Amino acid sequence: xxxxxxxxxxxxxxxxxxxxxxxxxxxxxxxxxxxxxxxxxxxxxxxxxxxxxxxxxxxxxxxxxxxxxxxxxxxxxxxxxxxxxxxxxxxxxxxxxxxxxxxxxxxxxxxxxxxxxxx
Amino acid sequence: xxxxxxxxxxxxxxxxxxxxxxxxxxxxxxxxxxxxxxxxxxxxxxxxxxxxxxxxxxxxxxxxxxxxxxxxxxxxxxxxxxxxxxxxxxxxxxxxxxxxxxxxxxxxxxxxxxxxxxxxxxxxxxxxxxxxxxxxxxxxxxxxxxxxxxxxxxxxxxxx
Numbered sequence: 707x708x709x710x711x712x713x714x715x716x717x718x719x720x721x722x723x724x725x726x727x728x729x730x731x732x733x734x735x736x737x738x739x740x741x742x743x744x745x746x747x748x749x750x751x752x753x754x755x756x757x758x759x760x761x762x763x764x765x766x767x768x769x770x771x772x773x774x775x776x777x778x779x780x781x782x783x784x785x786x787x788x789x790x791x792x793x794x795x796x797x798x799x800x801x802x803x804x805x806x807x808x809x810x811x812x813x814x815x816x817x818x819x820x821x822x823x824x825x
Numbered sequence: 826x827x828x829x830x831x832x833x834x835x836x837x838x839x840x841x842x843x844x845x846x847x848x849x850x851x852x853x854x855x856x857x858x859x860x861x862x863x864x865x866x867x868x869x870x871x872x873x874x875x876x877x878x879x880x881x882x883x884x885x886x887x888x889x890x891x892x893x894x895x896x897x898x899x900x901x902x903x904x905x906x907x908x909x910x911x912x913x914x915x916x917x918x919x920x921x922x923x924x925x926x927x928x929x930x931x932x933x934x935x936x937x938x939x940x941x942x943x944x945x946x947x948x949x950x951x952x953x954x955x956x957x958x959x960x961x962x963x964x965x966x967x968x969x970x971x972x973x974x975x976x977x978x979x980x981x982x983x984x985x
Contacts (some may be wrong), residue, residue: 715894738850802832807833811837817902818902819902
């Protein structure tokens with residue numbers, strides 16, 4: 707990734723610029739989104755106001771982890787192919803985890819021993 | 826020190842091998858080699874990639890339920906060192922390993938036999954049921970066009 711486009715006039719849009727790449731790091735993983743969706747709607751907090759996000763962070767798509775500037779744009783997004791594809795993935799089986807990998811390798815469930823503190 | 830398992834292909838990772846990725850929610854992903862790491866970066870699902878253990882498990886290629894899988898576990902509680910216990914476990918590992926390999930071999934053998942039997946049944950069904958052969962032209966060998974022999978031409982000439 708380093709120094710792919712060194713002569714670009716807009717510094718921040720360089721491939722190697724960390725603030726540019728930050729948007730990539732901050733995307734939620736599939737497993738986090740899946741677990742968030744499993745939580746009941748009642749537990750969900752109202753979205754906090756955030757100046758840096760589009761639309762003050764009020765218009766959010768849970769499935770795609772994206773913020774939109776207003777309701778119309780968000781509703782348009784809900785109709786899009788990309789969103790529908792994502793919906794289908796999230797309705798499917800849970801994403802692969804390290805535990806799955808260990809079970810597939812012929813290990814048993816993790817053993818934490820007997821509970822010491824009686825609740 | 827632990828021998829970890831690869832996130833992607835579930836193979837062992839010995840100390841000093843492979844690469845580790847820590848996501849910004851502090852979740853650790855371990856990979857045994859660059860092949861697995863690259864596949865992860867491509868966002869491939871190990872359940873859909875044929876060479877991974879997860880795929881083989883899910884599709885019945887490998888043994889799934891066995892009593893030998895109960896021994897190896899991630900134990901998150903330190904065990905007090907006991908020399909005789911350690912000796913006995915070391916001895917047991919060998920026999921357990923032997924049992925497991927023999928069982929998995931028999932599983933694979935059984936799988937192959939099942940497949941062969943199913944194929945044979947299919948073939949018998951096809952041959953015994955002549956109607957299907959008539960209905961589906963792709964099952965029958967294509968007809969070979971025989972070029973007109975000179976014999977026929979001669980006959981035509983005789984008629985004239």
